[in-house]
Amino acid sequence: MTRRLVFSYLALALLVLLVLEIPLGYLYARGEESRFSQGVERDASMLAEVAEENIEKGNLRALPELAGEYVEDNAGARVVVVDRTGRVLTDSAGSVTTGTSLAAEPDIATALRNRATVATRTGADGADVLAVTMPGSSGTTVRGALRVTCPMTMVTDREHRIWAVLAVAGAGILAAVALVAFALARWITRPLRTLERATTQLAEGRLDNPPDAGSGPPELRRLAAAFTHTAARLQHLLQAQQGFASEASHQLKTPLTALRLRLENFEPYLDPRAHPSLDETIGEVERLSRMVHGLLALARLENAATTPEPVDADGVLAERAAMWAPLAAEQQVTITLTGPAVGRVWAIPGAVEQIIDNLVANALRFSPPGTSITLARAPAADLHVIDQGPGMPQSDRERAFDRFWRAADSPHDGTGLGLPIVRHLVRASGGDITLHAAPGGGLDAHVRLCPADRAGPFRTAAVPARPARRSAQHAERARQAVSRE
Known part of the structure; x- marks a missing residue:
């Protein structure tokens, strides 16, 4: 300016x-x-x-x-x-x-x-x-x-001399005007520069240097003062919301756990005919607990202002495929990693792991025995999680990222928060996610991230599904997995 x-x-x-x-x-x-x-x-x-x-x-x-x-x-x-x-x-x-x-x-x-x-x-x-x-x-x-x-x-x-004198005089006047204009422009824009720095800091969740409200034109001084007041108010609201999310996570966990234990303690004293209703009630309590955890996780993600950084997408994909392979083997499902290496991508810390975990868990819930889940890589940092399940109609795919929305044929224990969390992580990393019908049936979750460097050479790796004992970690991940919206 x-x-x-x-x-x-x-x-x-x-x-x-x-x-x-x-x-x-x-x-x-x-x-x-x-x-x-x-x-x-x-x-x-x-x-x-x-x-x-x-x-x-x-x-x-x-x-x-x-x-x-x-x-x-x-x-x-x-x-x-x-x-x-x-x-x-x-x-x-x-x-x-x-x-x-x-x-x-x-x-x-x-x-x-x-x-x-x-x-x-x-x-x-x-x-x-x-x-x-x-x-x-x-x-x-x-x-x-x-x-x-x-x-x-x-x-x-004589005419040439007078034209030269006029040109020199004009150049001198322009030089003087340039110096005065530069000083005046710096004075006018100084509040705007400090306001720009403050806006950048506020976008990152902090405000170390408030804008200068003591110099510049009166209008810009008033604007800087109003921005400082607004920023302080926003920081107070964000801190209050973060405090609520942290406090609610602690306060809600204990009563839900106690309620589940009390319900389980009723089992020996109930008529056997009431046991199915008791199991359904315990399942609803577990679903409520997962929903609370999902809401708090989404609130923490929305409140966090994290800058994307280069992440080794190939390493993350290989690690998550290896982690999910034993759990998929128990359902007779194979996890396969294919496609050319995509190299490093821009993502907020931990986002790629959570994106893959949510999409794989979602696909695993709908994959029939004897099928496979493919983690496919494509050029330009495109990632695909493809299953061979029943798929989704176009109308359901358009609403799949709405909070709490679940398809009519989705499992009863779904929360409707998994895909909204995935979309928030992808967009916070500078990418986008869409759902498509997979060739031959099933669903293709297409994640587009921004590459941080060149993709590596083409290679294909398969992670075979092998029988393994379900660990506590795998079971917890499966219970927290969201249903397909």
Whole structure:
């Protein structure tokens, strides 16, 4: 903005200088030409009177001396004197011999008719010259004519000097305007610069340097003060929300756990016919617990302002495939990793792991025995989690990322928060996620991230599903997995 303000001031100053200096230079040039022309006319008139007297007295020898004296005083000038018939009496340049008739030349013919002429013509060397032709007459009697030619170089040299002076003066004025404009623009934009830094800090969840509200124009000072107040209010609200999420996580966990234990303690004292209802009740309590954990996790993600950093996507994919392989084997499902290595991608810390875990857990809930889940990599940091389940219609795929929404055929213990959490992690990392129908049936969760470097060579790795004992960690992940919306 400082640069644009300086350019604006300079453009305005340049416009003013052009409006003032160009007419001034033009008027000066016209004035110099007029003064020069008047001076030559005056000299030609005086010389014509003297020449006419000498011609009248028959003193023709004085004419060369007269012309020579004028030429000596005016470098580059030329004087030609003719009699009343147009024959040359003298030529200071010596280029026309005495006796040569110039009566056919327009200015000489006009002067012999007792009329003066002033004209600018091109000389033999190509330069402009001023030609003044005066009649040598007494009253109506014309005894001859005199032509004085002077080069215009003296005038043009003065014009060039004045234009150079005007240009230098204009450049000096523009330089002074630039210095003043720069200082003024810096003063005007100083609050904006501090406001920009403060906005960047606030976007990262902190405000170490509040904007400067003590300098700059009054409007910007008021804006900086209002921003500081708003930022302080937002920080207070965020801290209160984070405190609530932390406190609620602790306060809700204990009563839900106690409620589940009390329900389980009822089992020995209930009629066997009530056991199914008790199991359903315990399942709902577990679902409520997962929902509370999901809401708190989503709140923490939304409140956190983490900057994406380069992450080795291939290493994360291989690790998560190996971790989920034993759990998938218990359901007779194979986890397969394919595609060219994508290298490093931009993601917030821990996001890729959570994205893959949620999508794989979601796919595993709908994968029939004997099928496979494919973790496919594609160029430009595209990741696919493809299952061979029943898939989803287009209308359901459009609503799958809505909070708490679940498909009609989804398992009863789903919370409807898994895919919203995944989308938040992907977008916070600078990417996007979409759901598509997989070829041959099933669902293709397509995650697009931003590559941080070049992709590696093409390679394909399969992680076979092998029987393994379900660990507590795998069981917990399976219980926290969300249903497909």
